[in-house]
Amino acid sequence: MRLIVPLQGVVQGRGGLILGSLIPCALFYFLQFYLKRHRSPPRNPPSPSSSAANLSELPRSSSRANLTTRGSIGLVHVSARAKAVAAPNDSPYYIGLDRVREDPYDEMSNPDGVIQLGLAENRLSLDLIEDWLSKNLTGSILGVGGNGLGLSGIATYQPMDGLMEFKVAMADFMTEVMGRTVSFDPSRVVLTSGATPALEILSFCLADQGNAFLVPAPYYPGFDRDMRWRTGVDLIPVHCRSCDNFTLSITALEQSFNQARKRGQKVRGILISNPSNPVGNLLNRDMLYDLLDFARERNIHIISDEIFAGSKYGNEEFVSMAEIVDSEEADKDRVHIIYGMSKDFSVPGFRVGVIYSFNENVLAASRKLTRFSSVSTPTQQLLVSVLSDKRFTQEYIKMNKQRMRSTYDLFVAGLKELGIECTKSSAGLYCWVDMSRLISPYNEKGELDLWDKLLNIAKINVTPGSACHCIEPGWFRFCFTTLNEKEIPIVMERIRKVVESCKPPM
Amino acid sequence: MMHMLKNQEQVLSKIATNDGHGENSAFFDGWKAYDSDPYHPTKNPNGVIQMGLAENQLSFDLVQKWVRNNPKASICTTEGANDFKDIAIFQDYHGLPEFRNAVAKFMEKVRGNRVRFDPARIVMSGGATGAQEALAFCLADPGDALLVPAPYYPGNDRDLTWRTGIQLLPVVCESSNDFKITREALETAYQKAQESNIRVKGLLLNNPSNPLGTVLDKETLTESLNFTNDKKIHLICDEIYSATVFSQPDFISIAEIVQENKNCDLDLVHIVYSLSKDLGFPGFRVGIIYSYNDSVVNCARKMSSFGLVSTQTQHLIASMLSDDVFVDRFISESSVRLGARHRDLSRGLAQVGIGSLKSNAGLFCWMDLRRMLKEPSFEAELELWRVIIYEVKLNVSPGGSFHCSEPGWFRVCFANMDDETTRVALNRIHKFVIQNKGVEANNGKKQCRRSKLEVSLSFRRLDEIMMTPHRMSPHSPMSSPLVRART
Numbered sequence: 001m002r003l004i005v006p007l008q009g010v011v012q013g014r015g016g017l018i019l020g021s022l023i024p025c026a027l028f029y030f031l032q033f034y035l036k037r038h039r040s041p042p043r044n045p046p047s048p049s050s051s052a053a054n055l056s057e058l059p060r061s062s063s064r065a066n067l068t069t070r071g072s073i074g075l076v077h078v079s080a081r082a083k084a085v086a087a088p089n090d091s092p093y094y095i096g097l098d099r100v101r102e103d104p105y106d107e108m109s110n111p112d113g114v115i116q117l118g119l120a121e122n123r124l125s126l127d128l129i130e131d132w133l134s135k136n137l138t139g140s141i142l143g144v145g146g147n148g149l150g151l152s153g154i155a156t157y158q159p160m161d162g163l164m165e166f167k168v169a170m171a172d173f174m175t176e177v178m179g180r181t182v183s184f185d186p187s188r189v190v191l192t193s194g195a196t197p198a199l200e201i202l203s204f205c206l207a208d209q210g211n212a213f214l215v216p217a218p219y220y221p222g223f224d225r226d227m228r229w230r231t232g233v234d235l236i237p238v239h240c241r242s243c244d245n246f247t248l249s250i251t252a253l254e255q256s257f258n259q260a261r262k263r264g265q266k267v268r269g270i271l272i273s274n275p276s277n278p279v280g281n282l283l284n285r286d287m288l289y290d291l292l293d294f295a296r297e298r299n300i301h302i303i304s305d306e307i308f309a310g311s312k313y314g315n316e317e318f319v320s321m322a323e324i325v326d327s328e329e330a331d332k333d334r335v336h337i338i339y340g341m342s343k344d345f346s347v348p349g350f351r352v353g354v355i356y357s358f359n360e361n362v363l364a365a366s367r368k369l370t371r372f373s374s375v376s377t378p379t380q381q382l383l384v385s386v387l388s389d390k391r392f393t394q395e396y397i398k399m400n401k402q403r404m405r406s407t408y409d410l411f412v413a414g415l416k417e418l419g420i421e422c423t424k425s426s427a428g429l430y431c432w433v434d435m436s437r438l439i440s441p442y443n444e445k446g447e448l449d450l451w452d453k454l455l456n457i458a459k460i461n462v463t464p465g466s467a468c469h470c471i472e473p474g475w476f477r478f479c480f481t482t483l484n485e486k487e488i489p490i491v492m493e494r495i496r497k498v499v500e501s502c503k504p505p506m
Numbered sequence: 507m508m509h510m511l512k513n514q515e516q517v518l519s520k521i522a523t524n525d526g527h528g529e530n531s532a533f534f535d536g537w538k539a540y541d542s543d544p545y546h547p548t549k550n551p552n553g554v555i556q557m558g559l560a561e562n563q564l565s566f567d568l569v570q571k572w573v574r575n576n577p578k579a580s581i582c583t584t585e586g587a588n589d590f591k592d593i594a595i596f597q598d599y600h601g602l603p604e605f606r607n608a609v610a611k612f613m614e615k616v617r618g619n620r621v622r623f624d625p626a627r628i629v630m631s632g633g634a635t636g637a638q639e640a641l642a643f644c645l646a647d648p649g650d651a652l653l654v655p656a657p658y659y660p661g662n663d664r665d666l667t668w669r670t671g672i673q674l675l676p677v678v679c680e681s682s683n684d685f686k687i688t689r690e691a692l693e694t695a696y697q698k699a700q701e702s703n704i705r706v707k708g709l710l711l712n713n714p715s716n717p718l719g720t721v722l723d724k725e726t727l728t729e730s731l732n733f734t735n736d737k738k739i740h741l742i743c744d745e746i747y748s749a750t751v752f753s754q755p756d757f758i759s760i761a762e763i764v765q766e767n768k769n770c771d772l773d774l775v776h777i778v779y780s781l782s783k784d785l786g787f788p789g790f791r792v793g794i795i796y797s798y799n800d801s802v803v804n805c806a807r808k809m810s811s812f813g814l815v816s817t818q819t820q821h822l823i824a825s826m827l828s829d830d831v832f833v834d835r836f837i838s839e840s841s842v843r844l845g846a847r848h849r850d851l852s853r854g855l856a857q858v859g860i861g862s863l864k865s866n867a868g869l870f871c872w873m874d875l876r877r878m879l880k881e882p883s884f885e886a887e888l889e890l891w892r893v894i895i896y897e898v899k900l901n902v903s904p905g906g907s908f909h910c911s912e913p914g915w916f917r918v919c920f921a922n923m924d925d926e927t928t929r930v931a932l933n934r935i936h937k938f939v940i941q942n943k944g945v946e947a948n949n950g951k952k953q954c955r956r957s958k959l960e961v962s963l964s965f966r967r968l969d970e971i972m973m974t975p976h977r978m979s980p981h982s983p984m985s986s987p988l989v990r991a992r993t
Contacts, residue, residue, distance in 0.1 A: 077645070077738075077740065077773055077774060077799065077801075078644055078645060078799075078801050078802060078805065079643065079644060079645055079646050079647045079650070079707070080647050081643055081644075081647060082643070082644040082645070082801065082802070082805040085644075085805050085808055085809065101598065121595055121597070123591075123595060126590070126591045126594060126595060127591065129590065129594070130587055130588075130590040130591055133581070133582055133587040133590055134584050134587035134588075135584075137582045137583055137584065137587075156561060156563065156788060156789055157559065157561060157788045157789065158789050193632055193791070193812075193813055193814060193816070194811070194812075194814065196811050196812060197632075197811075197812040197813065200812055204519060204521050204522070204669055205518060205519055205521065205522040206517075206518060206519055206522070207519050208519045208520050208521075209648075211519075225808075225811070229809075230643055230669070230809070230812075268517075268519075299517060300517075301517070333517075334517070342597070346594065346595065347594040347595075348594075348595060348596075348597040349593055349594050349595060349596045349597050349816065349817030349818070350594060350816045350817065350818055351814050351815070351816045351817075361518055361522065361523070362518065362522065365518070365521070365522035365523070365527075368527040368529065369669075371632075371633075371635050371665075372632050372633075372635055372636045372639055372665075372669075372812065372813055373632045373636065373812055373813045374632060374633065374791045375791070375816070376789070376790050376791050376792075376815065376816035376818065376819040377789035377790065377791075378580075378582075378789070378790065378816075378818060378819060378822070379816040379818050379819065382582045382818065385582075
C-alpha cells in the first residue's frame with residue numbers, strides 16, 4: 001500500500017490513469033512473485049534410509065502418491081488448511097510413532113519389534129489404579145461414587161466444560177499433586193478432552209491468525225500441531241543452550257520478541273512448559289517472576305503447561321505459575337495454566353485436560369469452546385470416584401514418584417555405561433540425552449542419520465532434538481516410563497550395537 | 507474498571523470476544539427463562555417446561571438394563587477392571603478397532619443392512635458438534651461457504667463458522683411444498699453466492715431433518731448428489747437422527763444413493779454421525795465422521811486429536827453395539843416409543859387446531875402457529891414466542907432461529923420428558939389456545955358455547971390419549987443439564 005499510493009500520485013501527474021493503474025499492478029504481481037520465492041520451505045530433512053520415502057519428497061508430491069484409484073484428484077477438493085494438515089508426517093516424531101504402531105515390541109509375540117521410547121506415557125503405576133478399581137467399584141457406571149446420577153445423568157447433556165463434582169475433584173488433585181503450596185479453585189477449572197484441545201482453545205482465545213507465541217526451545221513437537229494448525233497462529237522458538245543446561249534466558253526472550261516486532265509480527269504470549277518437555281527442567285521461582293515481569297511490560301499472556309507437575313522424581317522444588325500469581329493480584333489476568341490426567345495419572349486414553357485461568361473473559365470464552373472437546377461423562381464419574389479417595393491419590397503420587405526415580409536411575413546408569421550422558425533433569429517421563437559425539441557430520445543430517453539407525457537397526461523409537469526445534473544437533477529424548485525393569489537391559493543392548501558402530505575410529 | 511475491561515478485550519482474540527458463540531441472540535431468552543424457573547412435577551409445577559432440547563430419553567431403561575447385565579463392558583467394575591490398563595493407556599487416534607467395527611456395524615443395521623461401512627473410514631470427533639467443525643476445517647477455507655437448506659439447526663451457525671471462518675448460506679424451502687428441497691432452490695442459492703463472489707465449497711444436508719422431522723426421499727437425495735457433482739462441491743450429510751425414524755417412509759441414507767450411482771465422485775461425499783440422538787448418549791461425546799475421500803479421512807483423523815472419544819467410552823460402546831440381540835431390540839423399541847410419543851403430541855396439538863408438519867422421524871414436531879400471529883412477520887413471531895415462554899411457560903424454539911423463511915413455525919421437542927410432563931405441557935397449550943380464541947371471539951355467546959363444548963370434548967380425548975401405559979423416564983427436570991449447569 002505504501003509503495004503504490006505515492007507511485008500513483010507520481011504517475012498520475014504525468015502518465016495519466018493508464019500508467020497509474022498499470023504500474024501498481026505490475027509491482028503487485030512482482031511482489032507476489034518475490035514473496036512466493038522467498039517463503040521458507042517446509043522442514044524436510046533428507047535421510048537415506050527406509051524412512052526416506054516420507055522425509056525427502058515435498059509434501060505435495062508424496063501426497064499425490066496417496067491418491068484414490070477412482071481417478072479424481074482428492075487433494076484438489078480439500079481446503080488449503082487440510083492440505084497442510086494432511087501432508088504425510090514428515091516429522092521424525094510422528095514417523096517414529098507410526099513405525100512403533102506397525103511393529104510394536106512385545107516380550108512374547110514380537111521380541112524383535114520396535115521399543116517405544118518416543119511417547120511420553122507412564123506405564124509404571126497403572127496397576128495401582130487397576131487395583132483400586134477392582135476393590136472399590138461394584139456398581140459399574142450406575143450409582144458410582146455415592147452421588148450416583150444414574151445412567152440418565154451420565155448420558156444426558158451436561159455442561160460442556162465438565163461436571164461440577166469433577167471440577168472440584170480436579171482442583172483438589174492439582175492442589176495435591178503440585179505440593180499443596182497453592183490451592184486451586186474449581187470455578188476456574190475448564191475441562192477438555194485432553195491437554196491437546198486445551199492448548200488449542202487457549203490459542204484460539206488469546207491470539208488471532210498471524211499472531212505469535214514465544215516458546216522456549218527445544219519444545220514438545222505436539223505444540224506445532226496444537227497451537228498452530230487450525231488457528232493460524234505462529235510459534236517463535238527461543239533457543240536454549242546446553243551450556244546453560246537448556247534453561248531459558250530472559251535476554252534471549254527479549255531478542256526474539258524484538259525481532260518479531262521488527263518483522264511486524266504481533267507476539268501475544270509466551271508458552272512455557274514447566275516441568276519442561278523434552279529437557280525435564282523445572283523453572284525456578286526467580287525465573288517465573290522474571291517471566292511475569294517480562295509479560296507485564298509487554299502486555300502479553302503466559303501459558304504455563306504444567307502437565308508433568310506430578311511427575312517429579314528429583315529433589316528440586318516445583319513451583320506452579322499459580323503460586324507466583326497468588327501474590328501478584330494485578331497480573332492474574334495474563335496467566336493461564338494447562339493440566340491433564342495423561343501424564344501424572346497415566347490415563348491418556350480417557351482424554352482429560354484442564355484449562356485453569358485467572359482471566360474471567362478467557363474462562364467464559366473457553367467454556368463455550370469446550371463444546372467441541374468435552375470430557376465423556378462416564379469418564380468424569382469414574383475419575384470423581386477415584387480422586388475422591390484422598391488417601392489413595394496421596395499414596396499413588398508418592399509411589400509413582402518412587403518408581404519413576406528408580407527407573408530413571410537405572411536408565412541413566414545404563415546409558416552412562418555406554419558412555420552416554422544426559423542433562424541432569426528432575427521431572428518428566430523422559431531424559432534428554434547427549435549423543436552429539438556420536439553423530440557425523442555434526443549437524444541435523446548427522447542427527448537424523450543416527451535417529452534412523454536407532455529406529456531401524458537398534459529398533460528403538462526415540463525423538464531427535466531437531467523434531468523439538470533444538471538448535472544444537474545430537475540431542476535425543478528417551479522416554480523411560482514405558483519400560484519395566486526387565487526391558488532396560490534389552491534397550492541398552494540394542495543401543496550398544498548402534499553406538500559401537502558410530503564411535504569415531506581410534 | 508471499565509478501562510481495564512477495555513484493555514482486556516484488546517488482549518484477547520477476535521474469536522474470544524466476538525458473538526460467534528451465538529449466545530447473545532434473543533433466542534437464548536427461552537433457555538434463560540427455563541434456567542431460572544425449571545419445571546418440576548412436585549417442587550415447581552408452574553415452572554417452564556423444557557421443550558427446546560432435542561434429547562432422547564425414552565429408551566434409557568433398555569440401556570440401563572444392558573449395562574447392569576454386562577459389567578465386564580465397563581472397566582470400572584470388578585469384572586471389567588482387568589482391561590483397565592490397556593484401555594487407559596491407549597491413545598491412538600485411530601481408535602480401538604473394536605469400537606470402529608461396532609460403530610460401522612451399527613450404522614449398517616440402522617440402514618437395514620442395505621449398505622456397507624468400512625471401519626477404516628470411521629473417524630472420531632467430539633460429538634457431532636466436533637465432527638461438523640472438523641469437516642468444515644477440512645473442506646473449506648475462511649470466507650468459503652456451505653449451502654444449507656433452511657430451516658436448519660441453529661447450532662450449525664456456531665459449530666460450522668465460529669472458529670473456521672466459513673459462512674453458511676441458506677437454501678430457501680417453503681411450506682407450500684412441505685419444505686422440500688428443490689433443484690431450483692439449490693441453483694438459486696448457488697447463483698446468489700456466485701454473484702456475491704462467494705466461493706461455495708459444499709452442501710450440508712440434514713437427513714432426517716432437524717427441525718422438520720422428515721426424511722429426504724430418493725429423488726431429493728439423488729438430485730442433491732447430482733447438483734454437487736455438477737458444481738464439483740462437497741456433499742455433507744448429517745444423519746444424526748437416522749435411527750429415530752418411527753413410521754413410513756423408510757430412512758434412505760446417502761450411502762445407499764452413492765452405492766447406486768457409480769458415476770458420482772465419491773471424493774465429494776461425507777457423512778456426519780453421532781450416538782447422541784439415536785441412542786440417547788449425548789454425555790458420552792461420540793461423534794463420527796465417515797468420508798469416502800481418503801485425504802479427508804486422513805486429515806480429519808489427525809484433527810480428531812482435538813476431540814477423541816474416551817477409550818473407556820469406546821470400550822463400553824464397542825461391547826454394547828456388538829450385542830446384536832440388544833441392538834435389534836433397542837432400534838425397534840425406541841422407534842415404537844418415539845412414534846407413540848409423537849402421536850400423543852401431534853394429536854394433542856390437533857385437538858386445539860394446531861397443525862404440525864407431517865413427520866416420521868426426529869425428536870420434535872414442527873408446529874404451525876401461523877394463524878396465531880398478529881401479522882405474518884418475524885416480530886410477531888418473537889412476540890408470540892415470548893408469550894409462550896413467559897405465560898404458557900414452555901420453552902419452544904421459534905422458526906426464525908432456524909432461519910425459516912416464513913414466520914409462525916415453532917419446533918417443539920417431545921422425547922426429553924415423561925408422559926406426565928407431556929400431558930401437563932399439552933394442557934397448558936390447550937388452555938392458552940382456548941384463551942386466545944375466547945379473547946378473539948367477538949361474535950357472541952353461541953360461538954362461545956360451541957367452543958366450550960369442543961373444549962370439554964377435547965379434554966376428555968386428551969385424557970384418553972394419555973392413558974397409554976405410563977412410561978417412566980428417568981428424566982427429572984431437576985437433573986436436567988441446564989439446572990445442573992448452574993451448580
